[in-house]
Amino acid sequence: xxxxxxxxxxSELLTGETGLDEQLAEAYRGRLSDAYPQDLxxxxxxxxxxxxxxxxxxxxxxxVNADPKLARVTRETVTAWYTAQFLKPDETPDAPATPQxxxxxxxxxxxxxxxLATAPVxxxxxxxxxxxxxx
Amino acid sequence: xxxxxxxxxxxVGAGVAGSLTAxxxxxxxxxxxxxxxxxxxxxxTPGERAAFVDTYQISPTKSVPSxxxxxxxxxxxxxxxxxxxxxxxxxxxxxxxxxxxDVFASGFQRMIGGSxxxxxxxxxxxxxxxxxxxxxxxxxxxxxxxxxxxxPYYMQAENELGISGNATEWVGITxxxxxxxxxxxxxxxxxxxxxTALSTIKPIDGIPVKIxxxxxxxxxxxxxxxxxxxxxxxxxxxxPTGAKYDASIHVNKAxxxxxxxxxxxxxxxxxxxxxxxxxxxTVFFRDWTTVDHAEQxxxxxxxxxxxxxxxxxxxxxxSGLNNSSDQVGRNLxxxxxxxxxxxxGQPVYPFRGPQSALGVDTFRDGDFRKNNGAFRMTIGNDGWxxxxxxxxxxxxxxxxxxxxxVKLLGKPLQQAVADxxxxxxxxxxxxxxxxNPDNRVTLSDxxxxxxxxxxxxxxxxxxxxxxxxxxxxxxxxxxxxxxxxTAGATRIDPVQPTLKYNGAGHLMGTMRMGDKASAVxxxxxxxxxxxxxxxxxxSVFPTGGTANPTLTVAALTLRTxxxxxxxxxxxx
Ligand SMILES: Cc1cc2nc3c(=O)[nH]c(=O)nc-3n(C[C@H](O)[C@H](O)[C@H](O)COP(=O)(O)OP(=O)(O)OC[C@H]3O[C@@H](n4cnc5c(N)ncnc54)[C@H](O)[C@@H]3O)c2cc1C
Ligand code: SF4
Numbered sequence: 001x002x003x004x005x006x007x008x009x010x011s012e013l014l015t016g017e018t019g020l021d022e023q024l025a026e027a028y029r030g031r032l033s034d035a036y037p038q039d040l041x042x043x044x045x046x047x048x049x050x051x052x053x054x055x056x057x058x059x060x061x062x063x064v065n066a067d068p069k070l071a072r073v074t075r076e077t078v079t080a081w082y083t084a085q086f087l088k089p090d091e092t093p094d095a096p097a098t099p100q101x102x103x104x105x106x107x108x109x110x111x112x113x114x115x116l117a118t119a120p121v122x123x124x125x126x127x128x129x130x131x132x133x134x135x
Numbered sequence: 136x137x138x139x140x141x142x143x144x145x146x147v148g149a150g151v152a153g154s155l156t157a158x159x160x161x162x163x164x165x166x167x168x169x170x171x172x173x174x175x176x177x178x179x180t181p182g183e184r185a186a187f188v189d190t191y192q193i194s195p196t197k198s199v200p201s202x203x204x205x206x207x208x209x210x211x212x213x214x215x216x217x218x219x220x221x222x223x224x225x226x227x228x229x230x231x232x233x234x235x236x237d238v239f240a241s242g243f244q245r246m247i248g249g250s251x252x253x254x255x256x257x258x259x260x261x262x263x264x265x266x267x268x269x270x271x272x273x274x275x276x277x278x279x280x281x282x283x284x285x286x287p288y289y290m291q292a293e294n295e296l297g298i299s300g301n302a303t304e305w306v307g308i309t310x311x312x313x314x315x316x317x318x319x320x321x322x323x324x325x326x327x328x329x330x331t332a333l334s335t336i337k338p339i340d341g342i343p344v345k346i347x348x349x350x351x352x353x354x355x356x357x358x359x360x361x362x363x364x365x366x367x368x369x370x371x372x373x374x375p376t377g378a379k380y381d382a383s384i385h386v387n388k389a390x391x392x393x394x395x396x397x398x399x400x401x402x403x404x405x406x407x408x409x410x411x412x413x414x415x416x417t418v419f420f421r422d423w424t425t426v427d428h429a430e431q432x433x434x435x436x437x438x439x440x441x442x443x444x445x446x447x448x449x450x451x452x453x454s455g456l457n458n459s460s461d462q463v464g465r466n467l468x469x470x471x472x473x474x475x476x477x478x479x480g481q482p483v484y485p486f487r488g489p490q491s492a493l494g495v496d497t498f499r500d501g502d503f504r505k506n507n508g509a510f511r512m513t514i515g516n517d518g519w520x521x522x523x524x525x526x527x528x529x530x531x532x533x534x535x536x537x538x539x540x541v542k543l544l545g546k547p548l549q550q551a552v553a554d555x556x557x558x559x560x561x562x563x564x565x566x567x568x569x570x571n572p573d574n575r576v577t578l579s580d581x582x583x584x585x586x587x588x589x590x591x592x593x594x595x596x597x598x599x600x601x602x603x604x605x606x607x608x609x610x611x612x613x614x615x616x617x618x619x620x621t622a623g624a625t626r627i628d629p630v631q632p633t634l635k636y637n638g639a640g641h642l643m644g645t646m647r648m649g650d651k652a653s654a655v656x657x658x659x660x661x662x663x664x665x666x667x668x669x670x671x672x673x674s675v676f677p678t679g680g681t682a683n684p685t686l687t688v689a690a691l692t693l694r695t696x697x698x699x700x701x702x703x704x705x706x707x
Contacts (some may be wrong), residue, residue: 079533
């Protein structure tokens with residue numbers, strides 16, 4: 001399998017979401033491998049091994065927590081999907097590359113809100129006063 | 136008309152104070168030749184607004200200035216804005232504060248439209264006793280006029296800015312001679328849960344905890360060509376729709392409809408008074424789009440300073456203008472804000488709709504003001520506000536920083552984040568500070584890209600202000616206790632007063648109004664020392680009260696503009 005498809009499958013395992021966007025996955029894979037050129041491929045290798053286990057997420061968690069570098073790149077991969085932003089090894093932020101990436105952050109759907117400065121649009125409840133309703 | 140003839144009025148600064156002055160003056164005196172001189176040069180089109188939103192969304196910090204940080208006046212430091220970050224290590228690139236005293240934690244935006252691009256838009260009025268603090272409580276100073284005198288101007292200001300509010304809720308707090316132009320902003324789903332839970336709380340120290348809809352410069356219905364609020368939840372620092380008022384509205388109106396001239400990218404450097412009777416004032420400035428940034432000049436019969444409470448005294452001091460009261464730059468005030476956060480017993484679903492809609496305004500006055508400052512309270516609709524973002528919560532469940540291991544992943548991570556963030560609630564206080572002549576703006580040795588000094592700030596919280604923070608904490612703590620007892624609230628923080636504070640963005644007091652001996656301007660904003668110079672903005676406030684200042688700025692501005700219009704009629 002290619003790195004692209006494996007990164008997508010890895011991301012779905014880590015976030016618990018299915019049907020993640022392929023283009024977004026490619027964009028995040030590019031940004032993460034720029035920042036973590038050795039560690040991201042190592043994470044993919046660990047994922048390939050874990051994917052064959054009965055409990056892939058459990059196996060992967062154990063594997064990455066055995067190596068702080070793998071744990072770190074795992075954290076940043078999850079953070080990228082949630083917020084379109086992650087920390088580089090020197091702790092400086094790698095900001096969303098585009099407003100669309102920011103708007104795709106999973107955190108907003110998880111907390112049943114919307115990205116800041118991007119109000120919901122139909123068919124979602126939207127327009128003046130949508131916020132008075134239970135989401 | 137001779138293009139070299141003096142302007143009737145040059146207004147320095149195109150924020151709400153300057154642009155509203157221009158509109159009012161030109162409407163009253165259509166023949167007057169008026170120019171606004173402005174340091175920023177950002178377009179005020181919908182396209183520019185969309186670009187600010189994009190810049191904000193891809194900024195790594197999402198700080199208040201982030202949408203505007205790329206403007207050349209900021210980036211190239213031709214006319215830097217202050218960022219208002221209350222941390223000496225990362226800030227304040229603009230203020231010169233030495234770190235030995237308390238920190239002045241409030242910033243401003245230099246751009247066409249000024250800080251109203253970034254403001255929250257909360258617009259309560261001052262309460263009547265704010266105008267007579269000395270008479271009533273023996274502290275601070277009185278204003279040179281009463282609430283009743285300003286009331287008609289409050290009405291006009293509310294119409295100009297477009298305020299949503301429910302007049303009946305304000306009976307007994309701020310007297311009104313008429314209704315708001317729009318109904319109050321609809322509170323959020325979570326606001327209503329909090330309001331219901333607090334509806335059974337008993338008075339605290341004899342004061343009822345009455346929850347009211349905060350008047351806001353946000354449209355609850357279409358108003359003067361702008362849409363109703365769409366609930367983008369980013370009022371600070373940028374409204375994508377323009378449903379929140381910002382002063383670009385009055386700048387555009389002045390320039391496009393009323394024929395006021397607007398000269399942008401032009402930073403005022405000094406004002407020189409007339410050489411003799413009947414001569415005009417000279418206003419010097421540097422246009423940072425020119426190759427050499429050379430100083431240029433123009434003349435005016437009247438000059439209005441509308442640069443805000445940091446930049447106005449700075450320009451005055453730079454100009455070496457008379458300062459017979461010795462009050463120029465002194466009495467700098469802010470409202471100190473603090474948050475008390477907790478988890479509500481059930482989801483309140485923050486980050487949907489305006490960042491706040493409800494507040495408690497009953498602690499803004501009372502006998503306790505003899506001893507400590509009053510405060511306003513806000514019920515937030517933005518989770519834990521400045522105390523903790525959704526991203527921070529995500530990290531707390533995802534990452535064990537001590538052992539450098541991942542904790543939760545997959546659906547369990549989602550559930551943990553959702554369960555916590557959706558129950559986040561904040562109650563904030565914003566406290567009163569007294570004027571103190573030692574809290575002051577002077578000139579720094581540090582200079583910007585045009586060679587103009589940065590403001591140097593000396594600032595210290597007095598005990599009255601500290602006791603306001605402590606008392607505000609005590610009242611808020613008791614409200615949270617009620618939520619613990621009746622609505623399952625948990626994780627209240629901080630449980631002890633810390634006296635830590637944030638700035639509110641409410642710069643006030645540095646060019647105060649009053650009598651000639653103790654103040655810079657008279658009750659109409661007219662300089663005691665230089666009769667052709669007028670000052671608008673919160674710099675003229677003698678005391679700061681607890682209301683967010685801008686509605687009062689707008690009301691005072693209209694009053695000053697009327698006085699100036701009268702003066703124009705008699706100026707040859
Ligand atoms: C984060 C934040 C939140 C806020 N929330 C609220 C709120 O909810 N409610 C409220 O009432 N208030 C709020 N405020 C305060 C409010 O924004 C200000 O009171 C208001 O914008 C002041 O308007 P102004 O016109 O007096 O000054 P400014 O907005 O500062 O405008 C001054 C103008 O002068 C220009 N200028 C400066 N120096 C020069 C120079 N040398 N030459 C030429 N031009 C110059 C600037 O570019 C600007 O256009 C908030 C402020 C901030 C920062
Ligand atoms: S909630 Fe959104 S649309 Fe409404 S005023 Fe605030 S930023 Fe503008």
